[in-house]
Amino acid sequence: MxxxxxxxxxxxxxxxxxxxxxxxxxxxxxxxxxxxxxxxxxxxxSGGDERPNYVTAEVETRSLDLSVTATGSLRPTNQVEVGSEVSGRIDDVLVDVNDQVTRGQVLARINTEVIGDQIRQSRANLNAAVARVAEAQATLEADEAQLDRLLEVQRLSDGRVPSQAEIDQAQAAVNRGRASVAAARANVSSARAQLSSAQVSLDRAVIRSPVSGVVLARQVEPGQTVVASFNTPTLFVLAEDLATMQLRVDLDEADVGQVEAGQDATFTVDAYPGRRFPATVERVDLASNNIAQIGQQQQGGGQQVVSYEARLVVSNGDGLLRPGMTATATIATDSTGEQMLVPNSALRYDPEEEEEGGGIFGDPGFGLDRTEEATIGVGSRQSVYVVEEDGTLRAIEVVTGRSDGRFTVVTSEELEPGMEVVTGEGIGSQ
Known part of the structure; x- marks a missing residue:
């Protein structure tokens, strides 16, 4: 060891x-x-009695500005689609997108070889028709002279010669001659009309701008063949003036009664976040946008969401706004004047009750029937709650007025401006 x-x-x-x-x-x-x-x-x-941490808001006295919100898109005040009434190959395209154009300016030219042949043929037909008029006129003059001689002979012979049959035959020849002259002159008019139509087609082969403005879209290229048969093909889309534009928004059926011409509005676009542009309501359509679908739904027994289009006038002097931009408009419809306001969350707040109806809150209803869910409507009687010094809640009855979706006008004998009303419960204990 x-x-x-x-x-x-x-x-x-x-x-x-x-x-x-x-x-x-x-x-x-x-x-x-x-x-x-x-x-x-x-x-x-033994942590003590937990009490909710109430979230409160002050009762205000101010004017409530009522508004309606709707979405839509920006459009030119006058948008023109330029097409072609004649068929043919595009020889030249003289403008492009974003180009400024004036009224009468040439935008494109269509090949005119076929139209030129039509004009020459129409001229030839016209000359032939004029010649036939001269021929018919000469024949008529000869027949009239023959009829005059027969009548003179009949007069000199005291009616013995020529026979009445010969005179009738000569008279019929004169009538036929007169009809031939009239038909020949009608053929001249028809030939002139055909020539004029061909000359108009030659003029329309040059596509000109009907307005002064800017080119929004170009839908044709040199060498492309245009066929104008049953409908007119669109070659260019022009905007007459972008300094003043239209904002067309769809109003919900519940809001259309509050909007009328002359009301001020503001709107925002995604291209310029945080910036609000002014506008003015120009008109509100009487008919719904989907009135045809409504009729079909009524026949089928279904329901359809109804909307009405409102047009707003927009000033675009700085050129920031462009056609097609999606916009959200806020239309100022009315103002309540100085009134007592509470947040809508205070009208919706309903304190939790213990199973036996007691607890630290006591009787939260205080005789008010809150078994049904409260609705924020003009003239409805509802309750808001204030926190007492001992931490309990006291219900105060109010009569609601108009609302902007966040605040509601109320009247009450107990509630006063400056008081704190409960809007919810936070996390924590008191």
């Missing part, structure tokens, strides 16, 4: 009779853990 092992055995033998140190005893540690658990349990049970 080594010396080290001998010394270890000796120390163990000497320590057997001595008491163990306290931190080496298991009972001590078990007691400490049990004590900690007891303290935690007591702290949980």
């Amino acid at each position: 080594s010396q080290t092992e001998t010394e270890t055995d000796i120390e163990s033998y000497l320590d057997e009779g001595k008491p163990k140190k306290w931190y080496k005893r298991k009972r001590v540690w078990l007691g400490v853990i049990l004590l900690i658990l007891i303290v935690l349990a007591i702290s949980q049970c």
